[in-house]
Amino acid sequence: MPETNYDQEMAFFVDMQRCIGCHACEMACAECETNGQESMIHVNYVDRSKSTQTTVQVCMHCEDPTCANVCPADAIHQDEFGVVHSANTSRCIGCSNCVLACPFGVPKKMEEAELMMKCNMCYDRTSVGKKPMCATVCPSQALFFGTKEEIARMRPDSVPVNSFLFGKQEVNTKVNIMMPKGTDQLLIP
Amino acid sequence: MAKLPVHVDKLIEDFGPHKAYAPQSGFHGSNEPDKLVKTHCCYCGLQCGIKLKVKDNKIAGFEPWEDFPYNEGRLCPKGVMRYMQNNHPDRILSPIKRVEGKGFVPTSWEEAMSKTVSEIKRIQDTYGKDSFAMLSGVSLTNEKSYMIGKFARVALKTANLDYNGRLCMVSAGGGNKKAFGLDRSSNSWADLKHAEVILIAGANVSETFPTLTHYIWQARDNGAKLIVVDPRMIPLARTADLHLPVRPGGDSALFGAILKIMVDNDWLDHDFINNHTTGFQETIEAVKDYDLDWAEEHTGIPKEKIYQAAQMWGKAKTSFLLHARGIEHHTKGVDNVISCINIVLASGRIGRPYCGYGTITGQGNGQGGREHGHKCDQLPGNRDITNPEHRKYISEVWGIDEKDMPGKGLSAYEQIEAIHRGEIKGMISICFNPLISLPNNNFVREALEKLEFYVCIDTFLSETARYSDIVLAGSLHEEEEGTVTTAEGRVVKINEAVTPPGKARRDGEIIMELADRLGEGDKFSFPTSEDIFNELRVASKGGTADYYGITYQKIVDNYGVFWPCKTLDHPGTPRLWEDMKFETPDGKAHFNPVKYRPASEMPNKDYPVVLTTGRVVSQYLSGSSTRRIGKLVDQYPEPLLEIHPKLAFQYGIENRDLIKVKTRRGEAEFPAQVVETIREDTVFIPYHWGGKFSANQLTIDNLDPVSKIPEFKVCACQLEKTGKKASQERRAEAYQSGL
Numbered sequence: 001m002p003e004t005n006y007d008q009e010m011a012f013f014v015d016m017q018r019c020i021g022c023h024a025c026e027m028a029c030a031e032c033e034t035n036g037q038e039s040m041i042h043v044n045y046v047d048r049s050k051s052t053q054t055t056v057q058v059c060m061h062c063e064d065p066t067c068a069n070v071c072p073a074d075a076i077h078q079d080e081f082g083v084v085h086s087a088n089t090s091r092c093i094g095c096s097n098c099v100l101a102c103p104f105g106v107p108k109k110m111e112e113a114e115l116m117m118k119c120n121m122c123y124d125r126t127s128v129g130k131k132p133m134c135a136t137v138c139p140s141q142a143l144f145f146g147t148k149e150e151i152a153r154m155r156p157d158s159v160p161v162n163s164f165l166f167g168k169q170e171v172n173t174k175v176n177i178m179m180p181k182g183t184d185q186l187l188i189p
Numbered sequence: 190m191a192k193l194p195v196h197v198d199k200l201i202e203d204f205g206p207h208k209a210y211a212p213q214s215g216f217h218g219s220n221e222p223d224k225l226v227k228t229h230c231c232y233c234g235l236q237c238g239i240k241l242k243v244k245d246n247k248i249a250g251f252e253p254w255e256d257f258p259y260n261e262g263r264l265c266p267k268g269v270m271r272y273m274q275n276n277h278p279d280r281i282l283s284p285i286k287r288v289e290g291k292g293f294v295p296t297s298w299e300e301a302m303s304k305t306v307s308e309i310k311r312i313q314d315t316y317g318k319d320s321f322a323m324l325s326g327v328s329l330t331n332e333k334s335y336m337i338g339k340f341a342r343v344a345l346k347t348a349n350l351d352y353n354g355r356l357c358m359v360s361a362g363g364g365n366k367k368a369f370g371l372d373r374s375s376n377s378w379a380d381l382k383h384a385e386v387i388l389i390a391g392a393n394v395s396e397t398f399p400t401l402t403h404y405i406w407q408a409r410d411n412g413a414k415l416i417v418v419d420p421r422m423i424p425l426a427r428t429a430d431l432h433l434p435v436r437p438g439g440d441s442a443l444f445g446a447i448l449k450i451m452v453d454n455d456w457l458d459h460d461f462i463n464n465h466t467t468g469f470q471e472t473i474e475a476v477k478d479y480d481l482d483w484a485e486e487h488t489g490i491p492k493e494k495i496y497q498a499a500q501m502w503g504k505a506k507t508s509f510l511l512h513a514r515g516i517e518h519h520t521k522g523v524d525n526v527i528s529c530i531n532i533v534l535a536s537g538r539i540g541r542p543y544c545g546y547g548t549i550t551g552q553g554n555g556q557g558g559r560e561h562g563h564k565c566d567q568l569p570g571n572r573d574i575t576n577p578e579h580r581k582y583i584s585e586v587w588g589i590d591e592k593d594m595p596g597k598g599l600s601a602y603e604q605i606e607a608i609h610r611g612e613i614k615g616m617i618s619i620c621f622n623p624l625i626s627l628p629n630n631n632f633v634r635e636a637l638e639k640l641e642f643y644v645c646i647d648t649f650l651s652e653t654a655r656y657s658d659i660v661l662a663g664s665l666h667e668e669e670e671g672t673v674t675t676a677e678g679r680v681v682k683i684n685e686a687v688t689p690p691g692k693a694r695r696d697g698e699i700i701m702e703l704a705d706r707l708g709e710g711d712k713f714s715f716p717t718s719e720d721i722f723n724e725l726r727v728a729s730k731g732g733t734a735d736y737y738g739i740t741y742q743k744i745v746d747n748y749g750v751f752w753p754c755k756t757l758d759h760p761g762t763p764r765l766w767e768d769m770k771f772e773t774p775d776g777k778a779h780f781n782p783v784k785y786r787p788a789s790e791m792p793n794k795d796y797p798v799v800l801t802t803g804r805v806v807s808q809y810l811s812g813s814s815t816r817r818i819g820k821l822v823d824q825y826p827e828p829l830l831e832i833h834p835k836l837a838f839q840y841g842i843e844n845r846d847l848i849k850v851k852t853r854r855g856e857a858e859f860p861a862q863v864v865e866t867i868r869e870d871t872v873f874i875p876y877h878w879g880g881k882f883s884a885n886q887l888t889i890d891n892l893d894p895v896s897k898i899p900e901f902k903v904c905a906c907q908l909e910k911t912g913k914k915a916s917q918e919r920r921a922e923a924y925q926s927g928l
Contacts, residue, residue: 018406020395020424022806023824027269030820031250033220036213049834049844050865052424136253137264139399140406155410 015178021054025134061174067098204650205279218244231666234550234676265399282691326620327558330671338562348598360522361548370772374547391515422866436489438788444528446484456503458537468780475782540766557674570732622811796905827923860915879926
């Protein structure tokens with residue numbers, strides 16, 4: 001692992017209301033040499049018959065990552081900065097436990113490679129002080145990488161939320177979802 | 190002679206479109222490029238800054254250019270993937286010639302050039318100079334645009350030069366010249382940031398100008414209200430404060446009604462109107478009967494919403510109005526533009542911070558390309574080819590006798606009609622794919638088939654180039670140095686990242702050699718692109734689009750320079766009209782009366798549904814390059830017919846049903862996409878595809894009387910169920926645009 005200067009003040013923010021469904025994030029993510037032309041971020045219509053609303057799903061980098069907890073091979077590593085990495089290729093047994101267990105539906109099993117792959121917050125970029133690729137190119141800045149102070153100043157009508165309640169499981173994440181002011185937790189029944 | 194030499198399937202096999210993908214581990218050298226070249230995207234008028242990775246004289250990837258102030262690294266999917274063209278297997282690597290029964294085969298530059306020149310001479314000697322026409326395009330740099338204008342008039346000596354800007358922003362240009370005496374967006378995008386109200390009419394910003402979205406969202410963070418006028422709930426309209434789903438063709442009725450409401454409520458800037466404008470009384474007289482009931486009837490928008498929009502616009506202290514092709518692609522495109530300008534002038538909100546107005550130019554150099562003379566009625570500096578003083582000045586710059594300067598020629602679509610009449614017999618084209626981008630394109634194809642000789646300068650064998658006798662292998666945006674002028678009027682630098690592959694040559698060199706072989710080489714001796722730019726500077730001097738004070742170095746030092754920039758010590762002009770001195774002869778801004786008139790083909794009982802056309806985010810214009818980039822194709826593989834569930838129910842149409850759409854020009858089949866995001870009386874088809882997938886088989890070829898823009902945005906159609914579901918095979922082959 002390379003020497004890093006990962007800036008812990010920097011955080012990732014997703015605002016679905018700003019997303020225009022253009023897929024620039026997917027195109028740019030796939031260009032990363034470690035991703036083998038596969039995107040680790042996914043844009044989908046909610047219901048195209050009714051609206052042009054899209055959602056964008058990226059690894060939320062949970063504080064207590066379910067994917068790592070359910071991994072029988074101990075292949076998924078969370079580093080000292082809280083970044084949850086793709087499965088270690090020498091350990092991953094391709095069992096798909098992580099794929100099934102992730103509350104956000106993030107990890108994908110690359111069938112050809114029999115490996116789990118997911119976003120590692122562009123470690124090669126963020127560890128040298130750059131922004132992740134998706135948040136760099138995002139033309140609507142639905143994906144934003146910066147400090148909490150910056151986003152509070154720039155977007156006074158919304159707040160970042162990083163706590164989710166999936167039934168009884170509370171999940172706190174490194175990645176934030178922008179919500180209307182007054183929201184502090186998202187409940188997913 | 191210009192019929193297809195073999196079946197189209199053979200041409201597709203040889204020259205594509207084929208979908209290209211990057212290798213799984215990226216292109217060779219993408220992780221350790223020889224250099225990163227700062228340049229701009231080749232696609233839309235926003236001209237986002239981007240860095241291209243170069244390895245072994247090939248483009249190997251991209252890197253965001255975060256220092257460029259307009260986009261700060263942001264890109265759309267087309268911008269991310271634009272690097273895929275240089276290395277593409279479909280690239281034409283040498284001149285090719287048509288061989289009956291075989292297709293196209295490589296030939297030498299000598300043979301291609303001498304054949305081209307001998308055919309030009311034969312046709313012009315037989316039928317007259319104007320019988321050989323030229324069509325150009327505004328994805329070309331200012332340098333190439335300027336040189337083509339000069340080439341057509343000085344070397345080819347034809348009046349018939351026009352360009353694909355004719356399908357882009359000529360209506361905006363016409364309206365702006367009438368109102369302001371100058372054709373440029375009045376403001377830079379920076380003035381969006383703190384505008385209180387942003388009104389966007391007929392501009393699918395989120396799909397066709399995605400990086401501009403950030404400016405609009407920023408303005409909303411700062412409290413702006415957003416009004417979107419569009420027949421469809423485009424992504425930008427989804428969260429807008431007000432979406433006005435106008436019936437295609439109803440724009441001038443809407444803006445006329447808004448003007449009347451502003452007058453009735455005295456939401457007017459009387460000082461500005463009195464001191465700095467003319468024509469106000471005649472203009473409000475023209476709309477005096479446009480009450481809310483009338484407006485609702487003619488726009489198809491509920492009257493409460495029209496009033497609300499007028500109130501938001503009327504009471505604002507700062508504002509920005511933007512429009513694009515949605516209001517400009519009409520037989521009353523100029524009227525629609527003027528009706529927008531009228532509500533801007535009535536508000537007096539122009540020439541001040543956060544008070545803006547402008548069109549969003551569609552093509553990469555739609556702005557600069559329309560200023561320097563490859564338009565049938567125009568000379569460099571946005572001069573008029575019929576004006577004796579303008580002719581005299583440019584003739585001196587070019588070193589020709591003014592009497593030898595051709596006059597005004599035919600516009601793009603009029604050239605097609607002239608081919609049918611037998612007046613145009615030969616053609617050279619560059620950067621234009623009219624078989625896909627012109628309306629009623631069966632008529633266009635028949636015209637191409639009638640030409641005695643057709644030569645194309647191109648990088649790929651476009652659908653139109655398939656009808657040529659010779660293709661001269663040209664260069665991409667990243668293969669020749671130059672400048673372009675963005676939609677906000679900022680002149681930026683395009684850098685040559687690589688040389689053209691194989692035996693392909695820079696477009697500029699091709700034009701210069703043709704000029705030389707036509708006997709005018711001494712007037713086309715430009716060792717570098719900068720030499721062309723320096724002549725352009727002089728040619729534009731004193732015109733309304735004055736570039737004299739702009740140099741390559743100044744562009745690089747300042748991340749671009751906004752014209753007008755008349756002297757070397759001038760910093761450029763991001764915001765026009767701060768001095769309230771307009772470029773009209775009387776120095777005032779002009780209101781112009783607009784009386785609403787219906788579209789040229791309104792629906793009736795035989796053709797009961799309105800058809801409108803447009804674009805999708807993953808494709809660019811005629812798709813000549815983007816239909817070859819695998820991931821862009823896969824994102825939206827085939828043109829779909831968007832139809833509202835209520836209209837679909839009337840016909841018993843469900844998703845993926847294959848629907849025959851018929852107009853008075855032609856018929857074609859499209860899979861239905863049943864969505865609530867479109868008006869109930871309107872269907873939409875995107876136009877990027879050719880052959881049997883082409884929406885422009887159906888569109889109408891009636892033109893605006895002033896701008897000569899075709900009415901792409903409204904015609905009347907019938908819908909008919911075929912009883913079949915659209916197949917996966919069809920979806921998989923659409924990008925190739927076969928028959």
